[in-house]
Amino acid sequence: MGTMVEITDLRKDFGSIVAVDGVTFSVGQGEVLGFLGPNGAGKSTTMKMITGFLTPTSGSAKICGHDILEHPLEAKKRIGYLPEGAPAYQDMTPAAYLTFIGEMRGLGGQDLQKRVADTVEKVNLQSVLGQPIETLSKGFKRRLGLAQAILHDPEVLILDEPTDGLDPNQKHEVRTLIRTMAPEKAIILSTHILEEVQAVCTRAMIIANGKVVTDGTPADLEGQSPNHNTVVLTVRGGDVYAIQAQLVKIDGVSKVEELGQDGELRQFRVFPDQGRWIIADVGQCAREQQWEVAELHVDRGQLDEVFRSLTAPKQALT
Amino acid sequence: MGRIQVILKRELAGYFATPIAGVFIVIFLLLSGAFTFYLGNFFVRGQADLIPFFDFHPWLYLVLIPAIAMRLWAEERKEGTIEMLLTLPVTIWEVVAGKFLAAWVFTGIALALTFPMWITVNILGNPDNGVIAASYIGSLLMAGGFLAIGSCMSALTKNQVIAFILSVVVGLGFILSGFPMILNLFSGWTPHFILDTVSSFSFLTHFHSISKGVLDLRDIFFFLTLIAFWLFATATIIDMKKAE
Known part of the structure; x- marks a missing residue:
């Protein structure tokens, strides 16, 4: 299928601050691209622009050929997005929340029920399906966020810190899940955890001050280390x-x-x-x-x- | 099911999942009853109509509707769920409309629950039920006006208290613009058409003319345009400020 996400010279200014400064890259099917970078480097802002939440100051983002500004609905249909902090409606239960997300994505009836059941199993949410989200632990909330992102089996997955707040076992599960899904999708994830890049990413990109500083396989990056070999x-x-x-x-x-x-x-x-x-x-x-x-x-x-x-x-x- | 309906359904369920629905409905019914019987002298007047009941609606709405509307957007922005919502395949108009309609349906439910008042007046006498029906429609339209203002104020801030206060103040402006007290400020030194314009924005003027039993299209049009305007402003503000 080739290129699924195509980012061209993306830029975002907040007043006089340049948050993202001309980022260009593309991600193909089967690729897992890890965004690395210090806090405030522009990782989240870039993701918010790709998913259509923020309007870029200039540049473009295409999802499976659909420009996010020109055909936002077509582009958004193909994206599953886990925003930073995995926000969700606190007074709903995970079951009601996932049903809501599914309905918003045009699913319904038995198909929706089946997808919710499958997804819940994939991320291990069975035990808390009927509890209000506000009572869930951070780990469950994060997995619920992941569940809503993969519910409609999107071609493109954008995950902002998918393993933040998880314990080592849960991190391992989520990474395994990401690896399992990887062959059919294009996945972009951001992380602070460098071992995560080695564990799941086929490609890593370091962003600092809104610019791509380096882009290569995790092995390429290791090769830049003075202690390499x-x-x-x-x-x-x-x-x-x-x-x-x-x-x-x-x-x-x-x-x-x-x-x-x-x-x-x-x-x-x-x-x-x-x-x-x-x-x-x-x-x-x-x-x-x-x-x-x-x-x-x-x-x-x-x-x-x-x-x-x-x-x-x-x-x-x- | 359309996306507006999906949002409407979720929002409406949200009111009933929290104590908001119960508290709002109980307070609304208590206050509207108390105002009617004590301040409105329902019995002393000895007339079979609901004028004392409907007369207090603008004031009840002024305080209670902002309490419903303040969370519409402020909460979404504070919790970050707005990012979830607006990255779903949905247009901002659908979200604004769905949320507003849910709040409107909810106030409609509260208003409908005042039906014992209508039964009472029918038992006690022979009211003009056409006038009462028109008044209910007028009251619902006015509630929509207050809600649309509240929606816009809620879009301005993450802070629900600020949203509440702003909504009350703007709502008060729309009530008072028909009052002689305010109109006197303008009369004498401004041309007549300005005076007319100011008073034509008054909720009271339009509501009173509807609640006399005259469902004039101009009054209905006034409220519907007003709602459309404030919802348009809501969508514009959300689009500008969603990231903050």
């Missing part, structure tokens, strides 16, 4: 300087950093030359030197380091 070696006993001297001699090693000592244990980070894969060589060196190796692994690089290096300096200015 470094080898971390922990050795029991031995002289720190001697070990360091041996490590530097290995072919393909550019530098060695001592990470610290903890009793008997000494830990080192070995940096490879550009594009070299050195863990085997480090391992061989350790065997030859008869070091007592406690741990040896390749560091893929931390997303949060990349995140900080891309977003923090600009944040500091504001």
